[in-house]
Amino acid sequence: MEKQYDVIIVGGSYAGLSAAMALGRSLRKTLIIDGGEPCNRQTPHSHNFITHDGNTPKAISLQAKEQVSKYDTVSFLQGIAVSATKLNDGFEVKTAAGEAFSAKKILFATGIKDQMPAIDGFAACWGITAIHCPYCHGYEVRHEKTGVITNGDLGYEYTKLINNWTKELTLFTNGKSTLTPEQTEKLAKHNISIVEKEIAAFDHTNGYINQVLFKDGSAMPMKAVYSKLPFVQHCDIPMQLGCALNEQGYLSVDNFYKTTVPGVFAAGDNINMMRSVALAVSAGNLAGAFINKELVDETF
Numbered sequence: 001m002e003k004q005y006d007v008i009i010v011g012g013s014y015a016g017l018s019a020a021m022a023l024g025r026s027l028r029k030t031l032i033i034d035g036g037e038p039c040n041r042q043t044p045h046s047h048n049f050i051t052h053d054g055n056t057p058k059a060i061s062l063q064a065k066e067q068v069s070k071y072d073t074v075s076f077l078q079g080i081a082v083s084a085t086k087l088n089d090g091f092e093v094k095t096a097a098g099e100a101f102s103a104k105k106i107l108f109a110t111g112i113k114d115q116m117p118a119i120d121g122f123a124a125c126w127g128i129t130a131i132h133c134p135y136c137h138g139y140e141v142r143h144e145k146t147g148v149i150t151n152g153d154l155g156y157e158y159t160k161l162i163n164n165w166t167k168e169l170t171l172f173t174n175g176k177s178t179l180t181p182e183q184t185e186k187l188a189k190h191n192i193s194i195v196e197k198e199i200a201a202f203d204h205t206n207g208y209i210n211q212v213l214f215k216d217g218s219a220m221p222m223k224a225v226y227s228k229l230p231f232v233q234h235c236d237i238p239m240q241l242g243c244a245l246n247e248q249g250y251l252s253v254d255n256f257y258k259t260t261v262p263g264v265f266a267a268g269d270n271i272n273m274m275r276s277v278a279l280a281v282s283a284g285n286l287a288g289a290f291i292n293k294e295l296v297d298e299t300f
């Protein structure tokens with residue numbers, strides 16, 4: 001495998017593969033290094049991305065990989081990038097297997113890692129009936145008995161949103177509610193009950209939830225539960241390089257997907273809270289074009 005590239009893309013899921021297509025088609029020698037752990041890997045069907053609605057996440061990325069691999073400008077390495085160092089004219093990236101590659105620019109399309117709550121069974125249901133986004137999975141559980149685990153202003157807004165997909169809705173604050181009296185009253189008007197009991201576990205069958213089990217021993221039948229989880233960046237190399245994070249924990253980028261470190265770009269879930277395959281593909285596509293433009297400007 002060659003050692004020198006124009007661009008190294010760390011992360012070869014939707015954002016990374018999309019950027020690789022734009023770069024490969026711009027005649028840029030591009031290396032993708034991918035660990036193969038996209039955040040949606042457990043979900044049985046991916047929705048809301050035209051031409052691929054209802055496909056498995058893997059089928060979408062496999063087809064993308066197949067198409068990107070047709071460009072002889074693009075190489076793919078299955079592996080984990082563990083470090084990157086600044087060189088005079090670019091960067092050197094090392095992998096867990098001990099290989100080293102250099103490039104003029106780096107793009108991090110590395111996504112985020114959702115942090116599972118301390119609820120037994122939650123992780124097994126994640127992406128199946130424990131849902132992160134109504135636009136991706138709400139239609140499949142429309143009108144079903146549904147819970148939202150959240151609290152406070154965010155909880156109120158999220159519950160209000162989910163009420164569009166089902167009127168069989170319960171807000172689980174999983175401890176004392178921090179909603180205002182006005183918010184509580186408004187939810188009550190829409191027949192949305194607030195349950196403050198602490199959740200112990202999900203009783204489920206292969207990720208399909210049957211009931212929410214509470215620490216006091218009681219239980220509530222349920223078909224789906226929405227939750228907004230805390231997260232960490234999937235890859236900490238951008239921070240090692242000095243890339244700044246914003247207040248929410250996303251990599252700070254400008255309109256051209258440039259991080260705060262020259263030559264380092266980022267695209268996909270790692271830069272903003274709007275998570276979808278379509279948006280990751282869009283961000284990767286744009287980042288690829290902006291990286292190519294920067295290389296053109298530097299050499300013309």
Ligand SMILES: Cc1cc2nc3c(=O)[nH]c(=O)nc-3n(C[C@H](O)[C@H](O)[C@H](O)COP(=O)(O)OP(=O)(O)OC[C@H]3O[C@@H](n4cnc5c(N)ncnc54)[C@H](O)[C@@H]3O)c2cc1C
Binds near residue numbers: 034080081
């Ligand atoms: C449970 C769940 C279900 C979802 N369902 C839908 C849906 O139905 N429809 C929809 O449009 N969106 C859905 N999404 C959102 C969508 O999956 C994400 O927006 C999308 O995957 C983001 O793409 P990405 O390329 O930015 O990151 P990811 O897809 O998360 O990929 C990041 C890649 O980077 C790799 N990586 C990270 N660090 C390193 C490293 N150091 N070295 C090498 N590789 C590395 C990872 O292994 C991974 O392959 C869902 C999300 C979740 C969590």
